[in-house]
Amino acid sequence: MDLNNLxxxxxxxxxxxxxxxxxxxxxxxxxxxxxxxDPEGPKLLVDRAEFRHFAAAIRAI
Structure with a gap:
């Protein structure tokens, strides 16, 4: 999957x-x-539900 054109x-x-x-x-x-x-560097794909959990944890800090 080409992630550069997103x-x-x-x-x-x-x-x-x-x-x-x-x-x-x-x-x-x-x-x-x-x-x-580093937009040309590595990219990470994260499940949407897991990302929502991560974002909620960051907001709680």
Whole structure:
């Protein structure tokens, strides 16, 4: 699966420089994740339900 041509989005809460951010893209049934500083680098596919659990845990911090 080619993940480079997806519509990637960065959090609106990222800093002005965009440092230390991840970018997300929707893939059927999964969420693709990549490092905003290295868009050509590795990408991670995460089950949507697991990603929601992860995001909820981060918000709770």
């Amino acid at each position: 519509r990637w989005r960065k959090s609106s809460r990222s800093g002005q420089n965009g440092d230390h951010c991840i970018e997300l893209a929707t893939v059927p049934g999964t969420v693709a994740v990549r490092d905003s500083k």
